[in-house]
Amino acid sequence: MKSDVIKGGVINIIDFPKDVLLNLPKITLIGKTQLTIENHRGIIEYIPERVRINTTIGVVRITGKNMVINSIMTEIITISGEITNIKIIV
Numbered sequence: 001m002k003s004d005v006i007k008g009g010v011i012n013i014i015d016f017p018k019d020v021l022l023n024l025p026k027i028t029l030i031g032k033t034q035l036t037i038e039n040h041r042g043i044i045e046y047i048p049e050r051v052r053i054n055t056t057i058g059v060v061r062i063t064g065k066n067m068v069i070n071s072i073m074t075e076i077i078t079i080s081g082e083i084t085n086i087k088i089i090v
Contacts, residue, residue, distance in 0.1 A: 025040060
């Protein structure tokens with residue numbers, strides 16, 4: 001608990017992005033057709049209508065139509081298709 005408070009204070013002092021230091025997911029949505037998730041922990045489920053991705057803050061559930069995983073790298077996943085909903089399940 002104390003280490004989290006100290007880490008948070010240090011991050012605020014040095015003004016460094018929290019997603020980098022705390023390994024938080026960064027979700028970027030471009031329109032309704034492309035989604036990128038950085039700092040993920042792997043794919044849990046993938047069908048064209050639903051993708052579930054594990055992250056440090058919970059499971060990110062993306063729903064839509066004709067979704068395709070364009071790229072999977074160690075820390076970045078890119079999905080395209082008709083994205084209708086994004087939900088974080090803690």
